[in-house]
Amino acid sequence: MKIGELAQRTNVSTDTLRLYEKQGLIRSERRDNGYRDFDQGMVRLVNLIRLGQKMGFTLREMKEVIDVIANRSLSTEETANLLQQKLDDVDAKIAEMIKLRGLLADTLNQVCPLQATSKPQVMA
Secondary structure (H helix, E strand, C coil), X not given: CCHHHHHHHHCCCXXXXXXXXXXXXXXXXXXXXXXXXXXXXXXXXXXXXXXXXXXXXXXXXXXXXXXXXXXXXXXXXXXXXXXXXXXXXXXXXXXXXXXXXXXXXXXXXXXXXXXXXXXXXXXX
8 A cells, every 4th residue: 555545554654654654663665656565464563553652662672572572583472471571561551640640630639629529539
């Protein structure tokens, strides 16, 4: 698919996709006319990158994850260790977000108790 279609399917700008490609996060083949041609798997990969960024991971950290996934030469143990590190990072971020949510809810209760009681509580 062309870069415009990938951008549309992932809700990411073409400039962002070019940046991802330049940094080695995604790849394309060049057609004879010079256009980039992305395979269907890039949709999933771009969505993974965006999700990682939303969770607070840098592009460099996301590249590490992508390299682990793509690098079949790593042993099973090495791959498992690297992916476990990233899972631990995600768990730590989730714990931080839960703490932040609690602090915000407590502050809301203190500042505006009536407002806080009218909102549904969503906890993980």
